[in-house]
Amino acid sequence: MIQILPRYSYVQSPSRSIPLIALGYLEPFLSRCFCTRNPQLEDDVQTVFQIINSSSSSNDLKLSLKSSGVFLSDELIDKVLKRVRFSHGNPLQALEFFYYTGKRKGFFHSAFSLDTMLYILGRSRMFEDIWNVLIEVRGKDQSVITPRTVMVVLARIAKVCSVRQTVESFRKFKKFVPHFDTTCFNALLRTLCQEKSMTDARNVYHTLKHDFRPNLQTFNILLSGWKSPEEAEGFFNEMREMGVKPDVVSYNSLIDVYCKGRDMEKAYKVLDEMQREEQSPDVITYTSIIGGLGLIGQPDKARDVLKEMKEYGCYPDVAAYNAAIRNFCIAKRLGDAYSLTDEMVSKGLSPNATTYNLFFRVYYWSNDLQSSWNLYNRMMDTGCLPNTQSCMFLMRLFRRQEKVEMALRLWSDMVEKGFGSYTLVSDVLFDLLCDLGKLAEAEKCFLEMIEKGQKPSNVSFRRIKVLMELASRHEALENLSEKMAMFWRPVQVRGSTDRGARVR
Numbered sequence: 287m288i289q290i291l292p293r294y295s296y297v298q299s300p301s302r303s304i305p306l307i308a309l310g311y312l313e314p315f316l317s318r319c320f321c322t323r324n325p326q327l328e329d330d331v332q333t334v335f336q337i338i339n340s341s342s343s344s345n346d347l348k349l350s351l352k353s354s355g356v357f358l359s360d361e362l363i364d365k366v367l368k369r370v371r372f373s374h375g376n377p378l379q380a381l382e383f384f385y386y387t388g389k390r391k392g393f394f395h396s397a398f399s400l401d402t403m404l405y406i407l408g409r410s411r412m413f414e415d416i417w418n419v420l421i422e423v424r425g426k427d428q429s430v431i432t433p434r435t436v437m438v439v440l441a442r443i444a445k446v447c448s449v450r451q452t453v454e455s456f457r458k459f460k461k462f463v464p465h466f467d468t469t470c471f472n473a474l475l476r477t478l479c480q481e482k483s484m485t486d487a488r489n490v491y492h493t494l495k496h497d498f499r500p501n502l503q504t505f506n507i508l509l510s511g512w513k514s515p516e517e518a519e520g521f522f523n524e525m526r527e528m529g530v531k532p533d534v535v536s537y538n539s540l541i542d543v544y545c546k547g548r549d550m551e552k553a554y555k556v557l558d559e560m561q562r563e564e565q566s567p568d569v570i571t572y573t574s575i576i577g578g579l580g581l582i583g584q585p586d587k588a589r590d591v592l593k594e595m596k597e598y599g600c601y602p603d604v605a606a607y608n609a610a611i612r613n614f615c616i617a618k619r620l621g622d623a624y625s626l627t628d629e630m631v632s633k634g635l636s637p638n639a640t641t642y643n644l645f646f647r648v649y650y651w652s653n654d655l656q657s658s659w660n661l662y663n664r665m666m667d668t669g670c671l672p673n674t675q676s677c678m679f680l681m682r683l684f685r686r687q688e689k690v691e692m693a694l695r696l697w698s699d700m701v702e703k704g705f706g707s708y709t710l711v712s713d714v715l716f717d718l719l720c721d722l723g724k725l726a727e728a729e730k731c732f733l734e735m736i737e738k739g740q741k742p743s744n745v746s747f748r749r750i751k752v753l754m755e756l757a758s759r760h761e762a763l764e765n766l767s768e769k770m771a772m773f774w775r776p777v778q779v780r781g782s783t784d785r786g787a788r789v790r
């Protein structure tokens with residue numbers, strides 16, 4: 287038998303993935319977001335933002351700023367640019383504003399303002415302007431160009447350019463960042479992992495590793511997210527060869543890849559090694575182990591891990607319980623799965639939609655309508671809102687068993703409480719309603735959806751159209767067609783999606 291747990295106590299890890307903040311890139315970026323409220327400042331931000339958004343020329347902008355009498359402080363500029371970023375304001379005028387404020391004698395832009403400005407430009411693909419801004423800023427105060435700047439710019443470039451172009455841009459930074467060191471290299475690798483692929487990050491790492499001194503962060507970035515143990519092992523060995531000591535994050539990556547590959551023996555070997563190296567496993571380590579044991583058909587043993595980890599001072603969280611519950615659901619032992627859910631609640635942890643979906647999935651495949659319905663009601667009673675996946679399991683089951691009332695109840699809950707994706711769920715709902723000729727109901731749901739600003743799919747619309755034509759409801763059809771047509775008008779382009787917001 288496999289030895290389960292090493293014996294010492296652990297500190298619980300606060301988070302399940304390596305957050306950017308732990309890598310030190312975003313701290314200043316974030317801390318700025320929590321300034322104390324100052325009504326006068328907020329008003330001024332609003333005034334200046336409006337000026338930027340409505341100015342038609344650079345002269346216009348300057349005149350309006352002067353006549354507004356607002357004092358353009360460092361803090362105000364930070365906030366105005368942040369506002370432009372999140373409201374998708376005009377990038378050209380924002381750039382004018384940035385240059386104008388930066389030209390004032392004795393004024394230096396903050397690192398936050400710079401990064402926000404570059405982000406705005408990058409989002410609008412104004413890459414030339416990015417380098418012009420950097421040249422300008424370098425001439426004044428190079429210290430505001432940081433590894434975070436590298437990260438912000440490269441992320442926008444990687445989104446639309448090739449790996450080669452991203453790496454070229456990275457090299458260009460050498461002339462801009464005061465310390466072009468491993469932190470910058472790590473920023474490049476992290477960008478490639480996020481925007482391109484692990485393989486690209488690996489290749490670039492091998493090309494550039496001799497120019498930098500890879501550190502623990504470098505390897506933690508490269509280790510996470512592999513599907514093949516060979517790749518992870520490769521980096522682990524390289525790490526050792528370079529004399530970099532793995533930490534719990536590195537070990538967790540390796541353990542996870544073994545567990546996902548059902549190689550529990552190797553996973554436990556790594557756990558032993560952690561013990562020897564005095565690295566405490568955390569809740570993430572154990573969750574991987576629980577998942578791995580489930581994959582090799584040992585749900586009971588996984589439940590034991592849940593118990594034993596507590597003895598070592600590492601408390602299971604929702605994700606750890608979900609992993610153990612998933613194992614019993616896969617094994618179709620729903621009684622055991624429910625007891626774990628109860629245990630979870632008794633420990634003060636709330637099952638979330640992911641937990642419920644484990645059960646919905648089983649019921650969906652066994653066609654168990656009544657249990658699904660009961661569980662749905664229990665879920666709503668406890669105040670846990672279903673997500674899209676829950677709605678899909680339910681709606682598909684209702685459709686299969688032609689349960690119109692249940693389907694309409696789910697839909698009205700969705701509309702009232704605002705959960706689930708209307709687009710995906712409504713397709714199944716309209717199929718059901720149209721199959722059964724429930725035209726009035728279909729029309730009502732259709733209108734509700736449009737009222738929420740969501741476009742019903744063309745397929746759904748065509749189905750309803752056929753029924754309306756058969757029923758000679760020409761005026762109603764006219765009305766619906768008109769509403770659909772509103773979605774077909776070209777909508778205003780708002781720039782690309784703001785993925786940067788994700789990290790907040």
Ligand SMILES: *[C@@H]1O[C@H](CO)[C@@H](O)[C@H](O)[C@H]1NC(C)=O
Nearest residue numbers: 335336339340373374375376
């Ligand atoms: C920016 O200006 C445009 C047109 O002048 C206006 O439609 C839009 O609502 C403004 N945006 C904000 C966030 O104020």
Ligand SMILES: *[C@@H]1O[C@H](CO)[C@@H](O)[C@H](O)[C@H]1NC(C)=O
Nearest residue numbers: 604605608638639640641673
């Ligand atoms: C449920 O909780 C786990 C652990 O915190 C989390 O990973 C998962 O995303 C949550 N699910 C939902 C639907 O929020």
Ligand SMILES: *[C@@H]1O[C@H](CO)[C@@H](O)[C@H](O)[C@H]1NC(C)=O
Nearest residue numbers: 743744745770771773774775
């Ligand atoms: C739906 O139909 C409209 C009008 O015929 C068309 O412009 C639009 O591209 C279609 N959308 C999809 C996703 O097929």
Ligand SMILES: *[C@@H]1O[C@H](CO)[C@@H](O)[C@H](O)[C@H]1NC(C)=O
Nearest residue numbers: 759760761762763764765766
């Ligand atoms: C169509 O829309 C008009 C105006 O909104 C409304 O007065 C009329 O009752 C609608 N007709 C049908 C059949 O829904």
